[in-house]
Amino acid sequence: MAHEIQIVTEADLRAAIRLDVDMVNVIERAFAALAGGEVVMPPILSMDLPQANAEVDVKTAYIPGFDGFAIKVSPGFFDNPALGLASLNGLMILFSAKTGLVEAVYLDNGYLTDIRTAAAGAVAARHLAPDTVETAGVIGTGVQARLQMQAAHLVRPFKRVLVHGRSADKAAACAKDLAATLGIEAVAVDDPATLVADSQLVVTTTPARNPVLMADWLHPGLHITAMGADQEGKNEIDPQAIADSDLYVCDRVSQCETSGELEAARVAGVLEGVTPPELGEIVVGKTEGRQSAQDITICDLTGTGAQDTAIASHVRAALPDAGTRIRT
Amino acid sequence: MAHEIQIVTEADLRAAIRLDVDMVNVIERAFAALAGGEVVMPPILSMDLPQANAEVDVKTAYIPGFDGFAIKVSPGFFDNPALGLASLNGLMILFSAKTGLVEAVYLDNGYLTDIRTAAAGAVAARHLAPDTVETAGVIGTGVQARLQMQAAHLVRPFKRVLVHGRSADKAAACAKDLAATLGIEAVAVDDPATLVADSQLVVTTTPARNPVLMADWLHPGLHITAMGADQEGKNEIDPQAIADSDLYVCDRVSQCETSGELEAARVAGVLEGVTPPELGEIVVGKTEGRQSAQDITICDLTGTGAQDTAIASHVRAALPDAGTRIRT
Numbered sequence: 001m002a003h004e005i006q007i008v009t010e011a012d013l014r015a016a017i018r019l020d021v022d023m024v025n026v027i028e029r030a031f032a033a034l035a036g037g038e039v040v041m042p043p044i045l046s047m048d049l050p051q052a053n054a055e056v057d058v059k060t061a062y063i064p065g066f067d068g069f070a071i072k073v074s075p076g077f078f079d080n081p082a083l084g085l086a087s088l089n090g091l092m093i094l095f096s097a098k099t100g101l102v103e104a105v106y107l108d109n110g111y112l113t114d115i116r117t118a119a120a121g122a123v124a125a126r127h128l129a130p131d132t133v134e135t136a137g138v139i140g141t142g143v144q145a146r147l148q149m150q151a152a153h154l155v156r157p158f159k160r161v162l163v164h165g166r167s168a169d170k171a172a173a174c175a176k177d178l179a180a181t182l183g184i185e186a187v188a189v190d191d192p193a194t195l196v197a198d199s200q201l202v203v204t205t206t207p208a209r210n211p212v213l214m215a216d217w218l219h220p221g222l223h224i225t226a227m228g229a230d231q232e233g234k235n236e237i238d239p240q241a242i243a244d245s246d247l248y249v250c251d252r253v254s255q256c257e258t259s260g261e262l263e264a265a266r267v268a269g270v271l272e273g274v275t276p277p278e279l280g281e282i283v284v285g286k287t288e289g290r291q292s293a294q295d296i297t298i299c300d301l302t303g304t305g306a307q308d309t310a311i312a313s314h315v316r317a318a319l320p321d322a323g324t325r326i327r328t
Numbered sequence: 329m330a331h332e333i334q335i336v337t338e339a340d341l342r343a344a345i346r347l348d349v350d351m352v353n354v355i356e357r358a359f360a361a362l363a364g365g366e367v368v369m370p371p372i373l374s375m376d377l378p379q380a381n382a383e384v385d386v387k388t389a390y391i392p393g394f395d396g397f398a399i400k401v402s403p404g405f406f407d408n409p410a411l412g413l414a415s416l417n418g419l420m421i422l423f424s425a426k427t428g429l430v431e432a433v434y435l436d437n438g439y440l441t442d443i444r445t446a447a448a449g450a451v452a453a454r455h456l457a458p459d460t461v462e463t464a465g466v467i468g469t470g471v472q473a474r475l476q477m478q479a480a481h482l483v484r485p486f487k488r489v490l491v492h493g494r495s496a497d498k499a500a501a502c503a504k505d506l507a508a509t510l511g512i513e514a515v516a517v518d519d520p521a522t523l524v525a526d527s528q529l530v531v532t533t534t535p536a537r538n539p540v541l542m543a544d545w546l547h548p549g550l551h552i553t554a555m556g557a558d559q560e561g562k563n564e565i566d567p568q569a570i571a572d573s574d575l576y577v578c579d580r581v582s583q584c585e586t587s588g589e590l591e592a593a594r595v596a597g598v599l600e601g602v603t604p605p606e607l608g609e610i611v612v613g614k615t616e617g618r619q620s621a622q623d624i625t626i627c628d629l630t631g632t633g634a635q636d637t638a639i640a641s642h643v644r645a646a647l648p649d650a651g652t653r654i655r656t
Binding site for chain 1: 333335337338339366368370371372373374375376377379380382384386388390392397399401403404405408411413417418419421423425426427428429430433435437652654655656
């Protein structure tokens with residue numbers, strides 16, 4: 001039986017798919033589905049390639065009620081910049097959830113991952129940050145530093161953004177970009193402790209293997225989203241900060257234990273024998289989120305296949321005619 | 329930096345990529361590489377979807393010295409025949425092993441998997457079957473029954489083929505097809521014990537969950553390849569047959585233990601504390617294969633990502649200009 005497969009390039013996706021409140025809602029529904037218990041989300045297939053200074057991850061999730069499911073391949077080849085290429089690339093494939101036939105191939109080079117990752121930060125901020133955020137801070141100066149602040153601003157329209165990075169130049173460039181994009185004051189700061197002290201919402205976006213945010217910087221009324229750790233050994237948040245917080249939330253406990261902040265926390269003896277709540281459980285009201293304006297909350301995002309299935313399904317609905325159709 | 333991705337359909341692949349001795353050699357090199365110890369082959373990502381009567385497997389392997397690595401997605405949706413669709417579908421994606429960029433998408437609907445799976449059967453027969461095979465037998469009547477006999481005939485040009493299946497009609501149809509394809513006598517037989525008794529080479533190609541080949545059917549000078557089991561709980565070969573054989577060989581021990589014949593054998597207490605050799609070790613001469621014409625040998629094939637990387641790399645070299653090029 002003849003069948004058409006849609007092939008869509010990064011350029012077409014960038015032109016049409018944006019980080020906006022609709023997208024935050026799309027990703028929020030993925031978290032709600034995860035809380036339903038009927039999502040099938042196998043462990044991430046992870047291939048470490050030290051020979052090539054590279055790693056390849058494959059994620060997927062089947063969400064009941066969705067017409068399709070995505071398989072997302074994310075290669076990271078860290079010698080690429082020397083060749084004038086981006087380190088991160090990859091694609092998403094959308095399959096029919098009824099027949100398993102390929103419906104679309106999104107040659108996005110990681111763009112859809114960037115968007116769905118930032119949107120998850122907005123879902124965390126929507127449900128966990130204090131109602132009023134005057135100042136937001138970001139630790140890290142890359143693509144996600146910019147996108148996480150744009151995403152957070154959609155749900156907590158802060159007036160000022162602070163940026164810290166190991167490179168003062170990169171922090172200044174990131175602040176400049178954010179000032180232009182958000183139309184607000186943006187300041188690069190040298191001291192991350194000051195950034196945290198002056199912010200009500202902080203996002204960490206680094207590949208750190210040692211904490212970049214320390215427990216004694218915490219203050220009442222602070223929300224932190226840590227989205228950098230996505231592999232064994234990565235760690236952005238001082239385990240003591242997790243112990244000291246009022247609420248620590250995972251995107252997926254099974255992933256955070258092996259590749260998120262919970263990994264280092266467990267090693268440090270924090271949350272021993274405790275299963276933290278998941279973001280989706282807070283989205284659907286199964287678990288309570290922030291209890292008061294003074295709470296200190298932390299959300300740990302490792303990235304889920306459910307987000308990939310949600311954004312790929314959204315793209316399919318939004319761009320039914322884009323790209324090239326291959327008859328097979 | 330602009331980059332072109334090649335999209336090739338099943339029709340183009342079927343027209344150009346054949347099961348022949350060259351293909352057997354391509355897949356043999358994959359097994360040789362597996363024995364080298366430098367292949368990176370993560371555990372299969374397997375998503376079981378009872379809600380949809382379906383399963384999805386993702387395989388990959390990085391082989392040092394190869395220009396690319398494949399990621400292969402195999403959805404099996406077992407209600408498809410009622411919709412007039414094949415149960416098995418899927419695609420292979422070839423990535424640059426240097427940059428991680430997507431080089432080609434092979435929309436093969438499982439065709440390349442069929443070919444590389446059959447070719448592995450030929451590699452097993454080449455290294456493990458007796459030098460002279462007059463009669464070969466196959467248990468099972470599907471696509472792999474036909475392809476496994478074609479593949480085995482490339483390396484052991486037998487004069488007669490016997491076919492057994494639960495459906496006598498399907499066995500007769502399979503025998504008729506094999507007679508036409510191989511130009512030899514092909515006979516459907518009702519009794520699998522007779523088939524084994526009369527054959528020097530037997531391939532089992534069923535999704536059985538209980539043995540279809542029993543220990544008391546074994547005879548000197550017999551080689552068996554079991555390629556049906558590829559999931560927990562599947563089992564074609566009586567564990568006692570493995571215990572009674574002179575040599576039992578895995579394509580990959582770690583896979584055979586969880587989804588091949590070794591799973592049921594271990595449960596039955598066979599090969600306790602023993603690590604069987606792998607086919608690649610026999611290909612490269614690290615381990616000895618068949619010792620005498622009288623030996624009874626068994627090879628257990630679960631299907632490896634290394635075979636996928638090998639066939640996808642071969643297709644890339646063989647069809648540099650086929651299909652549609654997408655500029656991205």
